[in-house]
Amino acid sequence: MRDAILTPPPSPTGVATPPRARRAPPDVLRLLAWVFFVGAAVFGLAATALGDQFFVRLATEALIFGGLALSVDLLLGRTGLLPLGQALFFGLGAYVSALVLQHWAASFWLALVVAVASSALAGLVGGLIAIRSKGVYFALISFGLAQVVSKVVFNTRELGASDGIIGVPAAVVLPGLGSADPLGFFLVTLAFIAALYLGLRHLMGTPLGRQLDAIRVNEHRVAFLGFDPWRYKLAAFVAAACMAGASGALYPMLRGFVSPELMFFQVSGQAVINVIVGGTGTLIGPLYGSALLTGLRSVVGSFTTHHHIVIGLLFVVVVILLPRGLVGSSLPRLQRWLNLRGNKS
Numbered sequence: 001m002r003d004a005i006l007t008p009p010p011s012p013t014g015v016a017t018p019p020r021a022r023r024a025p026p027d028v029l030r031l032l033a034w035v036f037f038v039g040a041a042v043f044g045l046a047a048t049a050l051g052d053q054f055f056v057r058l059a060t061e062a063l064i065f066g067g068l069a070l071s072v073d074l075l076l077g078r079t080g081l082l083p084l085g086q087a088l089f090f091g092l093g094a095y096v097s098a099l100v101l102q103h104w105a106a107s108f109w110l111a112l113v114v115a116v117a118s119s120a121l122a123g124l125v126g127g128l129i130a131i132r133s134k135g136v137y138f139a140l141i142s143f144g145l146a147q148v149v150s151k152v153v154f155n156t157r158e159l160g161a162s163d164g165i166i167g168v169p170a171a172v173v174l175p176g177l178g179s180a181d182p183l184g185f186f187l188v189t190l191a192f193i194a195a196l197y198l199g200l201r202h203l204m205g206t207p208l209g210r211q212l213d214a215i216r217v218n219e220h221r222v223a224f225l226g227f228d229p230w231r232y233k234l235a236a237f238v239a240a241a242c243m244a245g246a247s248g249a250l251y252p253m254l255r256g257f258v259s260p261e262l263m264f265f266q267v268s269g270q271a272v273i274n275v276i277v278g279g280t281g282t283l284i285g286p287l288y289g290s291a292l293l294t295g296l297r298s299v300v301g302s303f304t305t306h307h308h309i310v311i312g313l314l315f316v317v318v319v320i321l322l323p324r325g326l327v328g329s330s331l332p333r334l335q336r337w338l339n340l341r342g343n344k345s
């Protein structure tokens with residue numbers, strides 16, 4: 001009987017009907033993942049060869065915010081929880097990383113480990129508060145927690161108050177390789193985000209991941225079959241906090257500073273938009289969404305300060321015309337193309 005929880009409930013016709021974007025054949029998603037990561041590596045190498053370090057740094061920032069978007073997709077796309085305060089853990093990871101680099105050691109690994117541990121603890125405390133609520137109430141509580149912490153940081157002089165922490169030293173990844181090297185740190189960030197993606201994809205293929213999918217489809221049925229949805233949602237919340245904190249830990253290594261704005265609602269909202277535009281529940285879609293929107297903000301922002309209007313219009317168009325996001329909507333066509341190639345061969 002417990003095995004029944006691993007698959008979504010059947011439709012009245014007797015055929016399971018999960019969202020199509022979330023049940024795409026693995027070969028299509030694997031192809032899209034290969035295209036993204038190989039394309040990102042080629043972009044970084046080409047930009048470096050042309051001597052344009054700005055675009056290498058911009059691509060690194062897009063990957064960092066892509067890690068935040070992955071954490072949102074774990075909650076929104078695979079567990080059915082809308083987090084409007086995920087920037088709390090992203091900013092926490094950034095601040096902890098900056099403090100470690102400034103006062104302990106300029107070590108990439110030490111800063112990353114301490115940031116993840118701090119985010120896990122904060123995620124456990126925040127999850128115990130937020131997971132007890134559902135729907136819009138969960139979204140508002142997560143939003144409120146982020147607002148409270150961001151205001152505390154904003155008014156704490158020891159943390160730089162509104163100015164944040166400036167002059168964060170470069171992190172050393174390996175001897176001869178550090179965050180001061182644009183291409184080297186870009187490749188490190190790319191490998192880190194690839195590891196996050198692969199780990200999350202593996203997680204969703206385990207019984208735990210299938211139970212999270214089942215909670216999204218029908219939480220009451222999960223409880224009826226003898227499972228405790230609260231425990232699984234808490235586990236997902238803590239895992240998402242760790243992913244967001246780990247991604248945030250890379251930010252001060254890239255930019256050399258942190259500010260309370262990293263915990264503001266704007267960062268959380270951008271992460272949610274990245275997920276929806278890329279494709280909710282697809283895992284690779286949020287990375288495409290982050291790359292697209294980060295680049296678009298930079299390009300449009302060079303012409304006008306009203307780039308939020310363009311982002312908003314794009315979001316509205318995608319929601320109306322492509323409700324499954326860019327990746328989710330392209331999956332059927334890609335699958336047909338792969339099938340045709342397979343038949344020809």
